[in-house]
Amino acid sequence: MNGFAELLDRLAYEPSRNNKLRLMTDHFHSTPDPERGFALAALTGALSFQHAKPGMIRTLIAERTDPVLFELSYDYVGDLSETVALMWPADPHHRPNATPSLSDVIETLSTLGKAQLPAQLARWLDALDETGRWALLKLLTGGLRIGVSARLAKTAAAALGDKDPNEIEILWPGLAPPYTELFAWLESRADKPVSRDPVPFRPAMLAHAIEDTDFAALDPAAFMAEWKWDGTRVQAVAGVDEDGQPAARLYSRTGEDISKSFPDLLEALRLPGAIDGELLIVRERRVQTFNVLQQRLNRKAVTGKLLQEFPAHIRAYDLLMDGAEDLRDRPFAERRERLEAFIARLGDPRIDISPLVPFESWEELAAARADPASAGAGADAEAVEGIMLKRRDATYVPGRPKGSWWKWKRDPLIVDAVLMYAQRGHGKRSSYYSDYTFGVWTKGESGDELVPVGKAYFGFTDEELHKIDRFVRNHTIERFGPVREVTHDPDEGLVFEVAFEGLQRSTRHKSGLAMRFPRISRLRWDKPPREADRLETLERMLESGASRNGGSPSLAREDGTAAVVE
Amino acid sequence: MHPEDILVPTPSGVCCKPGGFFIDPTRPVDKAVITHGHSDHARAGHGAVLATRETLDMMRLRYGENFAGTTQAVAYGETLNLGGTTVTFHPAGHVLGSAQVAVSCKDMTIVASGDYKDADDPTCAPFELVPCDVFITEATFGLPVFRHGDAADEVAKLLHSVEVFPERAHLVGAYSLGKAQRVIKLIRQAGYDKPVYMHGAMEKITRYYESRGIDLGQLELVRGAKKADMAGTITLCPPSALQDLWARRFPDPVTAFASGWMRVRARARQGGVVLPLVISDHADWNGLTATIAATGASEIWVTHGQEDALVHWAKARGLKARPLAIVGYGDEDESDGTSDGVDIPGGTGEPS
Ligand SMILES: [Zn+2]
Ligand SMILES: [Zn+2]
Numbered sequence: 001m002n003g004f005a006e007l008l009d010r011l012a013y014e015p016s017r018n019n020k021l022r023l024m025t026d027h028f029h030s031t032p033d034p035e036r037g038f039a040l041a042a043l044t045g046a047l048s049f050q051h052a053k054p055g056m057i058r059t060l061i062a063e064r065t066d067p068v069l070f071e072l073s074y075d076y077v078g079d080l081s082e083t084v085a086l087m088w089p090a091d092p093h094h095r096p097n098a099t100p101s102l103s104d105v106i107e108t109l110s111t112l113g114k115a116q117l118p119a120q121l122a123r124w125l126d127a128l129d130e131t132g133r134w135a136l137l138k139l140l141t142g143g144l145r146i147g148v149s150a151r152l153a154k155t156a157a158a159a160l161g162d163k164d165p166n167e168i169e170i171l172w173p174g175l176a177p178p179y180t181e182l183f184a185w186l187e188s189r190a191d192k193p194v195s196r197d198p199v200p201f202r203p204a205m206l207a208h209a210i211e212d213t214d215f216a217a218l219d220p221a222a223f224m225a226e227w228k229w230d231g232t233r234v235q236a237v238a239g240v241d242e243d244g245q246p247a248a249r250l251y252s253r254t255g256e257d258i259s260k261s262f263p264d265l266l267e268a269l270r271l272p273g274a275i276d277g278e279l280l281i282v283r284e285r286r287v288q289t290f291n292v293l294q295q296r297l298n299r300k301a302v303t304g305k306l307l308q309e310f311p312a313h314i315r316a317y318d319l320l321m322d323g324a325e326d327l328r329d330r331p332f333a334e335r336r337e338r339l340e341a342f343i344a345r346l347g348d349p350r351i352d353i354s355p356l357v358p359f360e361s362w363e364e365l366a367a368a369r370a371d372p373a374s375a376g377a378g379a380d381a382e383a384v385e386g387i388m389l390k391r392r393d394a395t396y397v398p399g400r401p402k403g404s405w406w407k408w409k410r411d412p413l414i415v416d417a418v419l420m421y422a423q424r425g426h427g428k429r430s431s432y433y434s435d436y437t438f439g440v441w442t443k444g445e446s447g448d449e450l451v452p453v454g455k456a457y458f459g460f461t462d463e464e465l466h467k468i469d470r471f472v473r474n475h476t477i478e479r480f481g482p483v484r485e486v487t488h489d490p491d492e493g494l495v496f497e498v499a500f501e502g503l504q505r506s507t508r509h510k511s512g513l514a515m516r517f518p519r520i521s522r523l524r525w526d527k528p529p530r531e532a533d534r535l536e537t538l539e540r541m542l543e544s545g546a547s548r549n550g551g552s553p554s555l556a557r558e559d560g561t562a563a564v565v566e
Numbered sequence: 567m568h569p570e571d572i573l574v575p576t577p578s579g580v581c582c583k584p585g586g587f588f589i590d591p592t593r594p595v596d597k598a599v600i601t602h603g604h605s606d607h608a609r610a611g612h613g614a615v616l617a618t619r620e621t622l623d624m625m626r627l628r629y630g631e632n633f634a635g636t637t638q639a640v641a642y643g644e645t646l647n648l649g650g651t652t653v654t655f656h657p658a659g660h661v662l663g664s665a666q667v668a669v670s671c672k673d674m675t676i677v678a679s680g681d682y683k684d685a686d687d688p689t690c691a692p693f694e695l696v697p698c699d700v701f702i703t704e705a706t707f708g709l710p711v712f713r714h715g716d717a718a719d720e721v722a723k724l725l726h727s728v729e730v731f732p733e734r735a736h737l738v739g740a741y742s743l744g745k746a747q748r749v750i751k752l753i754r755q756a757g758y759d760k761p762v763y764m765h766g767a768m769e770k771i772t773r774y775y776e777s778r779g780i781d782l783g784q785l786e787l788v789r790g791a792k793k794a795d796m797a798g799t800i801t802l803c804p805p806s807a808l809q810d811l812w813a814r815r816f817p818d819p820v821t822a823f824a825s826g827w828m829r830v831r832a833r834a835r836q837g838g839v840v841l842p843l844v845i846s847d848h849a850d851w852n853g854l855t856a857t858i859a860a861t862g863a864s865e866i867w868v869t870h871g872q873e874d875a876l877v878h879w880a881k882a883r884g885l886k887a888r889p890l891a892i893v894g895y896g897d898e899d900e901s902d903g904t905s906d907g908v909d910i911p912g913g914t915g916e917p918s
Contacts (some may be wrong), residue, residue, distance in 0.1 A: 006723070012831070013840045019731070026730045065710070066882065072875045073711045077830055086711035086829065129715065130829070446818065478832060 001128060003031055004039050004102045005135035011146040016447045017490060020148060024156030028183070037178025038102045042139060043153035046177055049109040052140040054080055056118055060125075064089050078479060081141055085133035090126050099127050103178065105136065145475065147489030149528065151254070161186030166203050166398050169255065173197035198239035198247045201255040202274060202320050202328070203398030206531070207388060207405035211540050214406070215362045223389045224332065225357040225365055227377055228407055229315055230290045230385040231280040232297070232526050234258070236314055236351075237321070238269035246270070250279075252526060261297075264307050265314060268350040273342060274321035275314065276396075278354070280383065282313035287383040290522060297525075298467075314351045316343055317388070320396060328396035335396065357387060365389075369410055386410040413502070413541070415440060415533040416524060418450055419494040422472040423483045425457065432465055433472040433484060436520070438496050442511070442535040450488055451511045451535060456498060459519030468494070468523070490530035497522035503542045513538055569700045569865060572651065572671045573678070575890040580678055580702065582669055585648035587616070589667055589678045592893065598634075599653065600625070601680025602664035603743055606895050616640055618655060620663025620778065624743065627770055640665075642691065658682040659693030660847050661744030662775060668696050676700040677861065683846065684853040685714065688751045689744070689780050693857075701863035702890070705871035706848040707826050714826055714850040720843040721752045727820055727841055728800060735796040735816035739805035739823040739839070742768040744847050746802045747775045749824050750782045752845075753800065761786045763796070765803035765812070793817055809838060826850065855879060870895040 007027045014020050024043070028036045041047045061070060061084045070087065077083040100108075105124065112120055121140065125133050138144050154172065155165040157179075163186060174196040175182055184190035233253040241247045248269035250259045259266055262279075281288040281296060296310035319339040320328050327335050336356075343353045355376055359365040365387065368375035372384040386409035394404035417438035425434030435457040439450035460468065471486070471494050478485035487493050499521035506514035513535075574581045579591035587597040594611035601607055601617075603624030608617070610629040615622065619639040626633060640646065642665065646653040651671045658664040658680055666679040677698040684693045707714075728736055740746040746768050753762060761784040764772060769787060776782055788801055796816050807813060808821050823839040826846025834842040849857060854876060858866055865886040868876050873889035880887035 010727075010841070013834065013842065015840070022730060066879075068878050069710050069875055072872070072878075073709050076709055076872075077711055078832055082831060083711060086713070087709075089710075130713065445814075478835065 001100050001102050001105060001124075001132050001136060003027065003035065004042070005128070005132040007039065008135045008138065008144065008146055009131050011148055015147075015449070017152065018447065020152060021156045021159060024148070024153060025159045028157055028160050033180045033183060034103050034178030035101055037180060037183065038106050040153055040157055040179055041106075041177035042102070042144070043148055044150035046150075047106060049106070050112075050114060050117065051142045052117060052121060052137070054141065057081070057084055057121075057137065057141070060084070060118060060122055061088070081137035081143070082134055084125075085137055086130055088125050088133055090128075099132065100124050105139075106177075109140075143474075145477075145487055145492065147487070147492055149491030152491060157182070157186060161188065167192075169203050169398075170200055171195050173200045196242065198241045199237040199249040201235060201237070201249075201251045201257075203255065204233065204235065204253045204276065205318075205396050205398060205405060206253075206400040207407040208400060208402070209533070209537060210389065210406040210408045213540075218362075218389075220359065220361055220365070222391055222393070224336065224392055225359055225368075226317065226354045226388050226390070227357060227372065227384045228386040228388045228409070229278040229280060229287065229354065230383045231278040231287075231293055231315070234277060234279045234314065235320075236265065236269050236275045236277065237273075239272045254526075254528060261302055262312050263302060265312050265350060268314075268346075268348040270348070271342065271346050272321075272323045273319060275316045275339075275342075275351070276318035276320060277314040277316040277351075280313045280315055281310050282350075283311060287313075287315075287380040289383060294523075298463075312350070315354045316351060317354050318396065331393040331395065332390050333392040365408075369408060372410075384410065414497060414499050414521065415453075415537060415541075416495050416527060416531070417453060417498050418488045418529040418532045419468075419471075419486055419496060420450055420452055420488050421483050421485050422468075429465070432469045434465055434469070436468070436496070438498060439488070440511075440533045440535050440538060441530075448490070450529075452509065453511045453513055453535070453538060454498065454500070454515040454518040456496075456518045456520050459499070459521055460523065464523055488529060491528055493529040495524035495527040495529055495532050496520045497524055503538060505542075511535055511538075513542065567672055567674055569674065569676055572669055572674060573676050573700075573702075575867065575892065577891060577893050579892060580890070582648070582651060584671060585651040585653065585669065587648060590680060590895075592895070599667050601658065601667060601678065602660055603628075604661070604681065607680060610634070614638065616646070616653075618642070618663040618665050621665070623774060624663065624771065627774060642694075656694040656696050657691035659684060659687060659690060662690045662747075662778060662780070664690060666694070666696060668698065674699050676702065677863075678702040679704065679857075681706070681848055682857070683849045684857055685717070685846075685849070687748055687847070688755065689748045689775060695857070695860050697862050699863055700865045700867060701858055701861045702867045702869060703854060703858060703876070704848065704895075705854065705868045705873050705876045707846065707850050708854060708868070708872035708876040710851045710875070712826060712829055712846075712850045713852055714829070714844050714846045717748075717752055717845045718756065720824070720845050721749070721756050724800070724822055724841065724843060725753070725756055725758060727822075728798065731818075731820060732798045734818045734820050735798075736800045736841075737808060737813060737816060737819045737821050738800060738802050738843070739808045739821070739825075739837075740802050740845075741825075741847075742804050743771050745824055745845070747772055747780065747782060748847065749843075749845060750785070750802060751780065754781075754783045758800070759783060760799070763788050763791070763799055763801035765801070765807055767804050767807070768802065788815070805837070858885075859883075 010023050011020055073087050074083045154168045158165040158168050171193055181193045185192050235251040238248040248266045250262050250265055252258050281293045299306055319335050319342050322338050357368050369387050373381035377384050389406040391404050417440050419436055420439045421437040422433035423435040425432055437452050437455045439452040441448045442451045472484055475487040476484040477487055498518050500515040500518040502516040504514050578593045580589045587599050588595045589599045590601055590607040591598050596613040598612040599616045600621055603621045608625050610633040613635040615634040616638045622637050622639055640655050642655050642657055651669050654668045655665040658666045660681040660683055666677050668675055668677045675698040677696050681704050682693055740749050750762050763786050766789055793815055813819055820841055821839055822841035822843050824843040824845040827833045828842030828844045866880045868889045869892055877887045877889055
C-alpha cells in the first residue's frame with residue numbers, strides 16, 4: 001500500500017498533466033505485478049467493492065480518541081478521511097511487521113462481509129502510516145479525487161511501452177485487474193492481449209471551434225457541413241460475441257458505458273457496426289431541447305414510463321465500423337456514403353442520419369447557420385447548436401486533430417467554462433452554494449491553468465441548483481469563509497455553458513476581461529473540464545465585436561426552462 | 567511559594583521580577599534572557615542580553631554589532647545567580663544554540679523551554695529533559711494530527727523525485743535559520759554528494775553553521791548559475807522565494823517545502839507546494855505530550871500555537887494548565903536572511 005499511497009499523495013499535489021503522467025509511469029515501471037495492476041485499476045476506477053461510509057469511520061475514530069481533541073482536529077484539517085488518517089492512534093513502535101499491500105486490500109475487500117469491514121479497516125489503519133491511512137480511506141470511501149482520469153492513467157501505462165494509449169483503450173474492455181498480460185505486452189515480454197470484447201469503445205474524434213479569420217484559408221469545396229445537434233455525443237456499437245450472440249453497447253464520448261440507461265436504444269442496435277452520433281429525445285418526430293434530454297439523463301431508474309415520455313434517439317454523424325470492417329482510415333466522404341447505406345439497411349425509426357447542409361460558399365453557409373429553419377432543419381431548428389464542418393478527405397482520428405473538423409456554433413456569446421469557486425447565496429438560497437465563479441483555460445507557468453472570467457448566480461433550475469450544491473460539497477478542496485474552492489482539474493470538475501451579453505476589458509480580473517450579464521445556460525456534466533474553452537477564444541470574441549452593448553440578448557438557445565431569478 | 571512569585575507572564579514575554587529579567591521579550595527591556603536566535607524570540611534593542619554563544623552570534627549576524635547594550639554568553643549547564651534566583655541553560659534541540667531556561671527559587675523550578683523538539687537533529691545539541699514544577703511549553707503543533715514521522719523518509723522522497731525528474735530543478739523552501747541547514751545535512755546523510763545550491767539570503771547563517779563545525783558538504787550559490795545547469799539540482803531557499811520571480815530562473819522547478827505544516831494538505835495546497843516534506847524543528851503532538859509528562863511538572867503554561875488542545879489534554883490528566891497570551895511569537899515577517907518568520911499564506915507565520 002505504501003508505494004501506491006505515495007503515488008496518490010504526489011499526484012494529489014501535482015498540477016501538471018505531463019508530470020502526473022511521469023509519476024504514474026515511474027510507478028508502473030518500479031512496482032511489480034500484481035501491485036501495479038491494482039494501482040492502474042484504482043486510478044481508472046475499474047475496481048468495485050463495498051465502500052466505507054463516513055459514519056462508520058467516525059465511529060472507529062470516536063472509539064479511539066478524545067472527542068474534544070477530535071473536534072478541534074477535524075475543524076483544523078477540514079476533511080474527515082485526512083483527520084482520521086493523521087490522528088489515528090497507531091503506536092509507531094508496535095506496528096505489525098507487515099503493512100498490507102494494495103493487492104491484499106483489494107483481494108480482502110472482494111470477499112469481506114459487510115459486518116467485518118470495520119474491524120478489518122481498523123487493523124489496516126493500525127498497520128499503515130499517515131500517508132498510507134489517507135490513501136486507504138480515500139480509496140475505501142470512493143473519493144480519490146487526485147485529478148487523474150482513466151484516460152490519463154492508461155496513457156501513463158502506454159508510455160511504459162511507448163505505445164499509443166488508443167491501443168490500450170481498444171483492448172481495455174477485454175482486460176481485468178491486475179492487468180498482468182497488459183503489462184507483459186507493454187514490457188515486450190508477451191504478445192498483445194487479444195481483445196475479446198465484441199463491442200469496444202473507439203476513442204472519439206473532436207472538432208476545433210472555428211473563428212471568422214479561419215475561413216479565408218479554407219476552401220468550401222473541400223468541406224461538407226452538417227448540423228451540430230444540441231444533445232449529447234454518443235457511440236453506439238453492435239457486434240457478435242464469442243458464442244455467436246448479438247451484443248450492443250452505448251458509450252458516452254469519453255467511453256463511459258451508458259447502455260444501462262438506454263435499453264430502448266440497445267434494441268435498435270441490430271446491425272454490427274459502430275455509429276458516432278448525437279443522443280436526442282425525439283417526440284412525434286420533433287427533436288426536443290437539451291433540457292428535455294437532461295431530464296432523462298438525470299433519472300437513475302429507467303422505468304417504462306420514462307422510456308415512453310422521453311424516447312431516445314440517435315442522429316448519426318459517422319460510421320467507424322461497418323460489420324467487422326474498420327472504416328476509420330477512409331475519408332469522411334466515403335464513410336458518409338457507407339453511413340447512409342448502413343442507416344437505410346438498419347431501417348429503425350430510433351436511428352436516423354444527420355442531414356448534410358448544402359452550400360457553395362461560406363456566405364451561403366453563414367446564412368444557413370443564421371437561419372437553420374429555412375436551411376433544412378425545419379421544425380427542429382431550435383435543437384440546432386450550430387454547424388459542423390468536416391473535411392471530405394479527413395480520416396477518423398481520435399482526439400482533436402488540427403484542421404479536419406470544425407464546429408461553428410450558432411451563438412458566439414457562449415462559452416464552456418469550469419466551476420472554480422462557489423459561494424453561499426442569500427435569502428431563500430442561503431443554505432445553498434449558488435454563486436459561482438468559473439474560469440477558462442490559459443497557458444500558465446506550468447502548463448494550462450484556469451483563470452476566472454466571471455461569476456453567475458442564475459440560469460439554472462432549482463433541481464439543478466441542488467445538484468450543483470451537492471457537487472460543491474463533495475468536491476471542496478479549500479474553504480475561505482463562505483466561499484469554497486472546488487475541484488477543477490482537466491479531468492475532474494463541473495463544466496458550465498455560460499451565456500453572456502458582451503465582453504469588455506477589465507483590470508479588476510486577472511483574465512483582463514469582464515462578461516456582461518453572464519448566466520449559466522446549461523450544465524455540462526458530460527463534458528470533461530479539459531474540453532472547456534480557452535481565454536484566447538474570449539479574446540477573439542472581444543476583438544470580433546462581442547463588446548456590443550445592449551442588442552439582442554443571446555437567448556436564441558435558451559430553451560424555455562424557467563430560470564431561477566431573484 | 568507561587569510560581570507567579572518567580573515568573574509572571576505579561577503580553578510582551580515572561581518576566582522574572584526577583585531576577586530582574588524577561589525571557590524572550592517582544593519589546594525592548596533592560597535585561598533579556600534569550601532562548602534562541604529566531605527573530606520572534608531574539609529581538610534587538612535590549613539593555614543586556616544573556617544567551618548561548620551561538621544565539622548571540624546569530625543576533626549579531628542579523629542586527630549588527632550593537633544589537634544590545636551588553637551581552638553575556640552562557641554555556642549549557644552553567645549556573646547564574648540573578649537576584650534571588652538561579653538560572654541554568656539546557657539544550658532545547660530546536661536549532662543550533664537553542665536553550666531551555668530553568669529558573670529556580672527556593673524549592674521551586676520553572677522551565678521556559680522556548681521552542682523545542684525531542685527529535686534527532688544532526689545540526690544541534692539534543693533536547694535535555696529538565697525536571698521541574700512548572701513547564702512553559704510552546705504548542706506550535708499542539709494538535710494530535712501533527713505527528714512528524716522520520717525526517718529521513720521525507721528526504722528520501724525528495725531524492726526519489728530528483729531521480730524521476732532529472733531535467734527539472736528541485737526547490738526546497740526551508741526557514742533560513744536551522745531548517746535549511748538540517749535539511750542539507752539530512753540530504754548528505756542520505757548519501758547525496760553533489761553540490762547543494764542555496765539562495766543568497768541564507769548564505770551568512772549557513773556559513774556560520776559551518777564555522778561551528780557542522781559539515782554540509784559542497785555548497786554553491788544560485789547567483790550566476792545558468793538555467794540549464796540547474797537541471798537535476800537541489801536548491802534550498804526561504805519559503806517566500808518559492809512564489810517569487812526568483813524561482814523562474816530554474817528549469818520547470820519542483821517546489822518542495824520542509825515544514826511541519828506540510829502534514830495538513832490544505833496548508834500545503836495554499837502555498838502552491840507540489841512536494842510537501844514533513845520536517846519540523848518543533849516537537850509534534852507526541853513529543854509535546856511525552857515531554858510534558860516526563861518533566862513531572864504539575865503545572866503547564868502554554869505559549870504560541872494551538873493552546874486549547876494542549877491545555878485540554880493536560881487538564882484531562884489532572885495537571886494545572888493555562889494558555890499564556892504572549893503577543894508576537896511566531897508572527898514575525900523579516901526577510902533579512904536569518905529570520906525564520908517567513909509568512910506562509912494563510913498560516914500564522916510561526917517558524918516550523
Ligand atoms: Zn524558533
Ligand atoms: Zn517560537
